[in-house]
Amino acid sequence: MTVTLHDIRAAATRIAGRIDQTAMVRSPSLSALAGIPVQLKLENRQVTGSFKLRGASNAIAQLDAAVKLKGVVAASTGNHGRALAHAARLEGIRVVICMSRLVPSNKVDEIRLLGAELRIVGDSQDDAQIEAERLAAEEGLQMVPPFDHPHVVAGQGTLGLEIIETAPDVETVLVQLSGGGLAAGVAAAVKGLKPTIRVVGLSMARGAAMKASLDAKRPVAVEELPTLADSLGGGIGLDNRVTFSMCHDLLDEVVLLSEVEIAQGVRHLYAQEREIAEGAGAIAVAALLAGKVSSNGPIVALVSGRNIDMELHRRIVCGELTEFERMDVAKKGNPGRCH
Ligand SMILES: *Cc1c(COP(=O)(O)O)cnc(C)c1O
Numbered sequence: 346m347t348v349t350l351h352d353i354r355a356a357a358t359r360i361a362g363r364i365d366q367t368a369m370v371r372s373p374s375l376s377a378l379a380g381i382p383v384q385l386k387l388e389n390r391q392v393t394g395s396f397k398l399r400g401a402s403n404a405i406a407q408l409d410a411a412v413k414l415k416g417v418v419a420a421s422t423g424n425h426g427r428a429l430a431h432a433a434r435l436e437g438i439r440v441v442i443c444m445s446r447l448v449p450s451n452k453v454d455e456i457r458l459l460g461a462e463l464r465i466v467g468d469s470q471d472d473a474q475i476e477a478e479r480l481a482a483e484e485g486l487q488m489v490p491p492f493d494h495p496h497v498v499a500g501q502g503t504l505g506l507e508i509i510e511t512a513p514d515v516e517t518v519l520v521q522l523s524g525g526g527l528a529a530g531v532a533a534a535v536k537g538l539k540p541t542i543r544v545v546g547l548s549m550a551r552g553a554a555m556k557a558s559l560d561a562k563r564p565v566a567v568e569e570l571p572t573l574a575d576s577l578g579g580g581i582g583l584d585n586r587v588t589f590s591m592c593h594d595l596l597d598e599v600v601l602l603s604e605v606e607i608a609q610g611v612r613h614l615y616a617q618e619r620e621i622a623e624g625a626g627a628i629a630v631a632a633l634l635a636g637k638v639s640s641n642g643p644i645v646a647l648v649s650g651r652n653i654d655m656e657l658h659r660r661i662v663c664g665e666l667t668e669f670e671r672m673d674v675a676k677k678g679n680p681g682r683c684h
Pocket of ligand 1: 395424521523525577625626649650
């Protein structure tokens, strides 16, 4: 099963008016560093604080009337749950969100405020997924998965259309990679419009399930570990139907970042670009700062979300070494302090 440029264009029409077309801005500091023009696609400013609203809105818009009466359910590390809660509430649909105890409390509170029913179970994304499947089977709720569904992938892909529209000369797109809905959708869109583009996926070194799966040439499970990029945690599903094969076919490279590097991305976005980003959101910028990606032409780096605990954000931008950075084997020293 795959998602085509045609599906993504249809999704863009369907969700117009339900999402914002986010800004794309030049980054003089990153352009100087890379020696080539770098633009940032600011999806951290999307309604609900991440791009996940695109996929959730596209999926909700295609539910049939009988399903809308019963409601929807999802397992989510936070941003998908938040997006689905928002999209479902707009349509007056019941929504139940299942999540693990690892999800930060700020994300839990925000989803509750959006009017969703919450189920907090287990210590991993997989436990939350099992609970969501139980509710789907026993209460007849429709599962809306966070990444492995063609409607979700097509919705995330609408970002790719906006990138090419604004920067037709882009040569390399840097995109976050977890379950692969975002990367698969964006890659299908940008390569559909411009086949020569390179798409690079970025994950954290601590628990990169898609990278391990691509290396193994089949979906594999990895241990889920605490990371600053908590929105990139979790597996890709051993019975993955859509995103594994699309990422296998469409991604040119996958780059892994340490906790120290991810923190530098968050800090740079705040200090230089005046943007709030969560760890996952900052990982493409982190890859540029770390000198881990190269390109022959203009780069677009996606900033995918901003839903970070603000106390953690304060500690990072003040240069405190967080518990996440301490877990890195090779420490790079204290980057500075707030005055
Ligand atoms: C979900 C998410 C990702 C990863 O998306 P996938 O489709 O699971 O690969 C990246 N960044 C943020 C902020 C997210 O919420």
